[in-house]
Amino acid sequence: MTLVKTLLDIPELRLRLRTGSALLDREVSRIYVTELPDPSRYVSAGEVVLTGLLWWRGPGDAEPFVSALARAGVAALAASGADTGGIPEDVLNSCARHRIPLIEVPADLSFAVVTERVVLALAAGRGREPGGARKRLLSAAGAPLPDLLRQGAEELGTACWVLSATGRLVAGTAPAPPEAGWFVPGRDAAVHGGFTLLPVGGRFAVPWVLAVRGTEPGELAEELAGLVGLARARAGQVRRSDNRMAEPLFQALETGTGDVVSAAVAAGLREPVRVVLLRTPGDETGLDSELLAELVEPAAAVPAGRIGRDACAIVPDDEHWPDDWTGRTRAALSNVDGVIGFSLAFAGLGGPVALDGLGGAVQEARYALELAARRGERISVVAGADIPVHRLLVAGTPDELRRSVRDRVLGPLLAYDAAQGTDLVRTVRLYLECSSSPTAAAKALHVHVNTLRYRIGRASELLGADLTDFTTQVDVYLALQA
Structure with missing residues (x-):
């Protein structure tokens, strides 16, 4: 039997109890990772819920999350405050109020390590070691997504893919089978055309799903879907860190002051580049930034920020750039709209240009976006290259x-x-x-x-x-x- 206090005694995890000292004799059944603001559909009694608090944005956010854990009868909440500057008081107070033991995970400790050690502790409590397949899968938890997916496919003995609601193949261990088609991801696992579709968790507006060939993949596939969610969250953290480094560039482009070329080089850009602007009017949740990150894949490391009210990305003009950018972008936005729905979405493209032409490319993309917004369509995408030169020249005149x-x-x-x-x-x-x-x-x-x-x-x-x-x-x- 593995208890909550058993986990606190694992020295290499350096876990610290923040509240719930009288509740440490609760039995632990498994560990579950989530970044959903409402995890009620996925948590169950006896679980230790592990979270990076990506769902927490301010006071009041903890109550629905923690109350869902209490209703499900979870054993404890283990949280890392790496992105929030420590465990927020809001979370601490909610856990105390709902009698949920709150365990703080060191900010420098990988969730993959936590998950592996807890699984080993649970296996030891049951008097057996976890299977080799699960141990090998957990050992790949910190690897890049393509490597993680290859390990998962090897352990499952079947091909698998990660798909985005934009229609994009994020990663896969084989060419995407045409018979799989496209699908609307749900909140629960589903079978579709001989494939099992498992939702990838996390606090993301644009859903991902893990598709596994076969209709009975078992618990190991669920573990893989959870690890894919962690990989996505880690990639998001890296992207946000890179974007902070690029803030001087976007400030220079918005104000028209400063050395744009030096700021672009410091942000890791190499010419030629293109500028993409995206606007989702009426949305205040940051959907435009997340959508833009999906649209410019596979160039995920490109600098992104804001210029005025619009999300902006500066993308290398290389072999990854699609020939039919406007058509593909419009289709991707339509796919997402069919899954999550939004009011409006407009995109504009400028370039390609050298780094010293970035300011002009921003103006071109801005005019293309405004032209898209004036078309009267819910989803509209315009490239500056498709606009007659005389219109661009006139548009840039005061x-x-x-x-x-x-x-x-x-x-x-x-x-x-x-x-x-x-x-x-x-x-x-x-x-x-x-x-x-x-x-x-x-x-x-x-x-x-x-x-x-x-x-x-x-x-x-x-x-x-x-x-x-x-x-x-x-x-x-x-x-x-x-």
């Missing part, structure tokens, strides 16, 4: 200058239309968009070609310029775009 140019170049024409009830401005626009062809413009306006020629002549008189001259045509067309 509003005051655009109004001044419009009034100076087009003022007489606008005034004449307003006074006479004519539409010479539209006539000139279509004439220029038809490559200055009177025949094509007349057909577009459904008028005789002589009528079109008369109108263009009248417009030239009002503007005091020759609309058959190429330079004049460029000036007038840019003024029309403004």
